[in-house]
Amino acid sequence: MNTFSEHLTDAMAQRLLDGVLDPVHDAGAEAHASQCPECAALVESYRILGDALDGLAVPELAAGFTASVLERIEVAEARQARERWLAVSVLSGVLLVAAGALLAAGAGGLAATVSGWADGLAEATRALSIGRQVLPGLLAALRLPLLAGAAAVVIPLLLGLTRLMPAPRTQSI
Numbered sequence: 001m002n003t004f005s006e007h008l009t010d011a012m013a014q015r016l017l018d019g020v021l022d023p024v025h026d027a028g029a030e031a032h033a034s035q036c037p038e039c040a041a042l043v044e045s046y047r048i049l050g051d052a053l054d055g056l057a058v059p060e061l062a063a064g065f066t067a068s069v070l071e072r073i074e075v076a077e078a079r080q081a082r083e084r085w086l087a088v089s090v091l092s093g094v095l096l097v098a099a100g101a102l103l104a105a106g107a108g109g110l111a112a113t114v115s116g117w118a119d120g121l122a123e124a125t126r127a128l129s130i131g132r133q134v135l136p137g138l139l140a141a142l143r144l145p146l147l148a149g150a151a152a153v154v155i156p157l158l159l160g161l162t163r164l165m166p167a168p169r170t171q172s173i
């Protein structure tokens with residue numbers, strides 16, 4: 001009869017209907033469908049479905065649809081530009097404040113700080129000679145202001161950097 005031992009797949013039925021059967025992979029499919037009521041019904045169901053889809057009217061787009069889509073794209077792009085601008089502003093502000101603090105600490109501040117450290121070291125050395133338990137306490141006392149100062153610079157910097165990262169697109173246009 002024919003070399004086709006199994007029923008047609010959905011894809012084969014659609015190719016048969018469209019007249020694009022593969023001469024190698026679909027060999028015997030047409031002959032099988034002409035003799036197998038089950039496969040003939042499958043092909044017929046796809047023909048009916050295709051006719052029904054062809055008969056469907058394409059819905060009319062609302063007036064101004066394209067304009068409203070373009071407007072939403074512009075709004076989204078403007079928002080992203082604003083966020084980038086804000087991020088750059090925050091970053092610049094943080095850098096300016098840090099630079100200002102460094103400049104302010106520069107002339108007298110730096111000298112005062114260094115002499116303060118020297119005094120502290122001298123005191124620490126004296127304290128060491130008195131008792132070795134004082135130095136860890138001094139370091140612990142210095143640690144908190146240092147951490148607070150670092151956090152005050154690093155946290156806004158990190159926030160600014162995260163704002164610089166492009167927001168994930170929620171919709172593909």
Ligand SMILES: [Zn+2]
Binds near residue numbers: 007008036038040
């Ligand atoms: Zn069949």
